[in-house]
Amino acid sequence: xxxxxxxxxxLTFAYPPDEGKEPVPALKGIDLSIEQGSFVVILGxxxxxxxxxxxxxxxxxLPGGGKVWVSGMDTTDExxxxxxxxxxxxxxxxxxxxxxxxxxxxxxxxxxxxxGVPTEEIQKRVTAALKAVGMEEFTLHAPHHxxxxxxxxxxxxxxxxxxxxxxxxxxxxxxxxxxxxxEVLETVQKLNREKGITIVLITHHIExxxxxxxxxxxxxxxxxxxxxxKEVLVRVEELRAIGLTSxxxxxxxxxxxxxxxDVPLDALGIRECADAIAASLKx
Numbered sequence: 001x002x003x004x005x006x007x008x009x010x011l012t013f014a015y016p017p018d019e020g021k022e023p024v025p026a027l028k029g030i031d032l033s034i035e036q037g038s039f040v041v042i043l044g045x046x047x048x049x050x051x052x053x054x055x056x057x058x059x060x061x062l063p064g065g066g067k068v069w070v071s072g073m074d075t076t077d078e079x080x081x082x083x084x085x086x087x088x089x090x091x092x093x094x095x096x097x098x099x100x101x102x103x104x105x106x107x108x109x110x111x112x113x114x115x116g117v118p119t120e121e122i123q124k125r126v127t128a129a130l131k132a133v134g135m136e137e138f139t140l141h142a143p144h145h146x147x148x149x150x151x152x153x154x155x156x157x158x159x160x161x162x163x164x165x166x167x168x169x170x171x172x173x174x175x176x177x178x179x180x181x182x183e184v185l186e187t188v189q190k191l192n193r194e195k196g197i198t199i200v201l202i203t204h205h206i207e208x209x210x211x212x213x214x215x216x217x218x219x220x221x222x223x224x225x226x227x228x229x230k231e232v233l234v235r236v237e238e239l240r241a242i243g244l245t246s247x248x249x250x251x252x253x254x255x256x257x258x259x260x261x262d263v264p265l266d267a268l269g270i271r272e273c274a275d276a277i278a279a280s281l282k283x
Contacts, residue, residue, distance in 0.1 A: 005166050005198050006034040006057055006088070010066035013052055026052040028221040029066065036165065039192045039199045041209040041229075044218035045243040053218065054170040054202045058088035071165065086115065089159030093171040095151035099143045104135070104154055107143055111162040122161075129160040132195070133187050149180025153187055160191070166198035167191070173203060185211060207247050209233060210268045217244070234265040249273035256280070 011030040014023035027049050034040055034057075044050040055061040056068050059075040071087050073080045092098060101107035108126045117125065130136040133153040138146065143154055152172055159167055169188065173181040189211060191197045201208060209215045215232040217225035219242040225232050233239075236246045236254045245251060249270060253263045262283060267276040 003036050004033040005036045005071055006032075006200075007069040007072075008032040008053075008056070008066070009068075011053075011056060011063050011068060012065035013056070013061060014064055015052075025221050027056075027064075030221075030223060032216065032223065032226075034166070034198060034200060036198055037192075037196045038214060039189070039201070039212050040214045040216060041201045041203060041212035042216045042218060043203060043206060043209055043244065045204055047220075048218040048242075049221040050202050050218045051170050052221075054090070054168050054200070057166075057168050057200065058090050059084050060090065082115075086162055087164055088166045088168060089162055089164035091152070091155050091159055091167060091169045091172045093174050095148065095155040095172075096144075098155040098158065099151060102142055102144075104130070104141050104143055104146075105139045107154060108157045108161050111158050115162060125161040125163070126157075129157040132160055132191060133157045134183075147180060148176045149183035152176060152180065152184050156184070156187060156191075160197075164197070166200065168200040168202070170202045171204070172201075173205060173208065181205070181208075204244075206233065206239075206244055210247055217242070219243075229268060230266040233268060236265070253277075 008030055011027050012025060013027040014025045017023040030053060042050045052061065056063065059081055062076050068075045070084045073084055075084055099107050100110050105126050108129050109122050112122045112125050130139060133156050135153050135157060143151060173184050185208060188199050192199045210229055212229055215229050216223055217232060233246050233250055236250060239246055247268060249268055250265055253265050253267060253273060256263050261280050263276050263280045267273040
C-alpha cells in the first residue's frame with residue numbers, strides 16, 4: 001500500500017471576516033489522504049473551498065483547526081516550512097505571477113538557487129526540468145513572448161527543478177485556451193506516469209477529472225464525493241445539484257438511457273462512449 005504524502009485530518013479554516021461580521025468557514029472538518037504517486041483531481045464550483053484546501057497542502061495557509069502533514073511533517077512547524085515546500089510544489093492560476101526572470105532558464109533556476117543548490121547541480125536540474133515539460137528549445141527565450149500554455153509549462157518546470165515529490169496545480173488551466181490546457185494536462189500526466197510525481201489538480205473543468213486516478217468533489221467547504229472517475233463522474237443528478245455537470249460523454253449517455261437505450265454511464269472517453277453507443281444500436 002503506497003504511503004500518503006499528504007495527510008489531512010479534521011481541517012477547518014475561515015478567512016478573516018469584514019469588520020462587524022462573523023467569519024464564514026471555508027473548510028469544515030476535511031479528512032483526506034493523498035497517496036504518493038497518485039493523480040488526484042479536486043473538483044468544485046467557485047467558493048467550494050478547493051483552492052483553500054490546495055493552499056494548505058504546502059503551508060501557504062495554515063489550519064484554523066485540525067492538522068495537515070506532508071511526508072509526516074506538521075505544516076504548522078515553522079522549522080519544517082522550507083522542507084514542506086520542497087516536497088510539495090505549487091503552480092497557480094496565472095503563470096505571469098510565478099515567472100520572475102527575463103530568460104526562461106533563469107526563471108527555472110530561481111527556486112533551486114533560493115534553496116542553495118550548487119551551480120552545477122542547478123544547471124542539470126534546469127535542463128532536466130525543461131526537457132520534462134517539452135520546453136528545452138525555449139531555454140534562452142523571454143517568457144513574456146510565450147503563449148499561456150507555454151508559460152504555465154515554464155512555471156511547472158520551475159517547480160520540478162526543486163525536485164518535489166508532489167505538485168499541486170491550483171486552477172492552473174483556468175486562464176488557458178483549449179490548446180494550452182491540453183499542453184499542461186499532457187505535461188502533468190507524463191510527470192505522474194514517468195517520474196512518479198504525485199499530482200493534485202484543482203479545477204472546475206470536469207472533463208479534466210476523467211484523466212485522474214481519483215476524483216474528490218467539494219461543496220461548501222466539505223468533501224461530498226471521493227472515488228475513481230468511473231464511480232464519481234456518473235453521479236449526474238448529484239453533481240447537478242451542487243452546480244457541476246458530468247463530462248459530455250456521460251451527459252450524452254445519461255440522456256440516451258432516459259430515452260430507453262441500454263448504454264453504460266461509465267464510458268468516459270470519447271472512443272469508449274462511441275463504442276458503447278454502437279454496441280447498443282446493434283442490440
